[in-house]
Amino acid sequence: MAIAVNEVAPEFELVSNQFVDGKPGKIKLSDLRGKPVVLAFYPLDFSPVCTTENTCFRNDLDQFSKVGAQVLGISVDSHWTHKAFAESLKLTYPLLADFQPRGAVASAYGVFNAEKGFTKRATVLIDKHGKVAWVKEHDGARSDQELLAELRKLA
Numbered sequence: 001m002a003i004a005v006n007e008v009a010p011e012f013e014l015v016s017n018q019f020v021d022g023k024p025g026k027i028k029l030s031d032l033r034g035k036p037v038v039l040a041f042y043p044l045d046f047s048p049v050c051t052t053e054n055t056c057f058r059n060d061l062d063q064f065s066k067v068g069a070q071v072l073g074i075s076v077d078s079h080w081t082h083k084a085f086a087e088s089l090k091l092t093y094p095l096l097a098d099f100q101p102r103g104a105v106a107s108a109y110g111v112f113n114a115e116k117g118f119t120k121r122a123t124v125l126i127d128k129h130g131k132v133a134w135v136k137e138h139d140g141a142r143s144d145q146e147l148l149a150e151l152r153k154l155a
Contacts, residue, residue, distance in 0.1 A: 003109045045082060077095075123135070
């Protein structure tokens, strides 16, 4: 069961595909307080639906920026796989490696599929105060327009 709306978003710090001074960078959720955050959990880099979704995020990133939101992709892939995936799609937002322990962050948010060993396709919107504002598990590709509409409600 996914995390509930109005709960404080569980803190995490994960390695990113974006390198700083030649080393993989890290992103800590609490460092993003003051702006809404889109946690876009997805199963695996390079899979067909995940590739399509991340391409859509890339194409709509300016709309997410206009509402002040930070998009973070999260899957169980390593930061090296994320780096290759981001480069292949020309992604500029961070992809976070929920790699070791595998799926720990997804589990904290209730969106890890332990039977399959990877993250469910789910979106968690976190408000600027660090509380969960909206949660949805997706059967297919998520709709950026739906996410943007929900983010506008947080303004």
